[in-house]
Amino acid sequence: MLELRNVNRSYGDHQVLHDVGFTAGRGRLTGFVGGNGAGKTTTMRIILGVLRADSGTVTLDGQTLDSSSRRRFGYMPEERGLYPKMSVHSQVTYLARLHGFDRRSAAARAEELLERLGLSPRRDDPLESLSLGNQQRVQIAAALVHGPDVLILDEPFSGLDPMAVDVVLDVLSEHARQGAIVLFSSHQLDVVERLCDDIVIIGGGRILASGETYGLRERHGTRRYELLSGADLGWVREHPGAQVDEFDAGRVLFRAEEAEAQQVLAAAVQRGEVRRFSPLLPTLSEIFKDMATTSQEAQR
Numbered sequence: 001m002l003e004l005r006n007v008n009r010s011y012g013d014h015q016v017l018h019d020v021g022f023t024a025g026r027g028r029l030t031g032f033v034g035g036n037g038a039g040k041t042t043t044m045r046i047i048l049g050v051l052r053a054d055s056g057t058v059t060l061d062g063q064t065l066d067s068s069s070r071r072r073f074g075y076m077p078e079e080r081g082l083y084p085k086m087s088v089h090s091q092v093t094y095l096a097r098l099h100g101f102d103r104r105s106a107a108a109r110a111e112e113l114l115e116r117l118g119l120s121p122r123r124d125d126p127l128e129s130l131s132l133g134n135q136q137r138v139q140i141a142a143a144l145v146h147g148p149d150v151l152i153l154d155e156p157f158s159g160l161d162p163m164a165v166d167v168v169l170d171v172l173s174e175h176a177r178q179g180a181i182v183l184f185s186s187h188q189l190d191v192v193e194r195l196c197d198d199i200v201i202i203g204g205g206r207i208l209a210s211g212e213t214y215g216l217r218e219r220h221g222t223r224r225y226e227l228l229s230g231a232d233l234g235w236v237r238e239h240p241g242a243q244v245d246e247f248d249a250g251r252v253l254f255r256a257e258e259a260e261a262q263q264v265l266a267a268a269v270q271r272g273e274v275r276r277f278s279p280l281l282p283t284l285s286e287i288f289k290d291m292a293t294t295s296q297e298a299q300r
């Protein structure tokens with residue numbers, strides 16, 4: 001497990017991280033989300049040891065990190081840094097060689113990753129001739145080349161089309177299933193919601209929430225309910241404790257506490273055939289906006 005505790009960091013007299021603490025577990029995908037300037041990249045750089053924390057600790061399986069344990073890390077930075085003129089295959093092979101693979105296994109490892117990431121047809125093309133999305137896949141191959149124990153990715157999905165998102169997701173999930181820690185930042189909350197086991201939300205340099213994605217959605221906010229009936233549902237608007245968000249004759253979307261929602265359901269059964277009654281969890285995007293607003297208000 002990767003664990004951060006009470007990590008603080010300032011640039012000059014501007015404090016950008018305030019007692020940041022969270023964990024990222026083995027075998028799981030952990031999404032790190034926050035708005036622009038929230039502190040994601042700064043936190044990731046501290047984990048990687050390229051930036052020092054002013055105070056606080058980062059440990060891996062209980063041990064303080066040093067340069068030797070960090071050799072088992074893979075990193076995909078936000079600013080991409082590969083060789084534009086080199087061919088895709090040579091590039092990934094070269095990086096594998098730097099990590100100590102012999103010539104033959106480096107070439108085989110590169111081949112395997114390019115195949116997995118759908119890049120085989122472009123293996124001999126120079127990086128600069130690839131689309132940005134494909135260059136990004138090469139960057140992911142570069143981060144994975146040595147089978148890292150801890151994989152940290154800054155915005156790995158930005159600029160990828162939905163098919164490419166799925167390809168990359170498969171590769172990352174498979175890597176996590178082999179026992180690695182995979183932590184990545186993303187602005188794409190729909191993607192994070194769909195694919196992450198755990199989530200860490202940061203706002204203004206403070207951790208606003210962390211834990212299992214589903215649990216967070218279950219715990220947070222007032223539930224919404226969708227009710228479909230053969231009869232008109234206009235009466236729900238007058239029902240005490242129910243706040244209607246959408247209404248269209250036989251369909252209503254409303255917010256309510258559990259007890260009131262059950263009363264609405266009972267009343268609907270009295271009035272006609274209920275075709276569907278389903279609680280809807282808030283989306284990550286709704287939770288995130290809510291938390292970001294609350295934290296901005298708290299800091300004013």
Ligand SMILES: Nc1ncnc2c1ncn2[C@@H]1O[C@H](COP(=O)(O)OP(=O)(O)OP(=O)(O)O)[C@@H](O)[C@H]1O
Pocket residue numbers: 011016034035036037038039040041042043
């Ligand atoms: N080298 C630096 N010198 C001064 N301030 C910095 C430096 N790097 C980052 N900051 C500031 O630290 C804060 C956090 O930045 P950081 O890059 O960690 O955020 P982020 O969450 O990664 O943002 P984004 O999603 O926009 O990339 C911002 O206010 C930023 O302006």
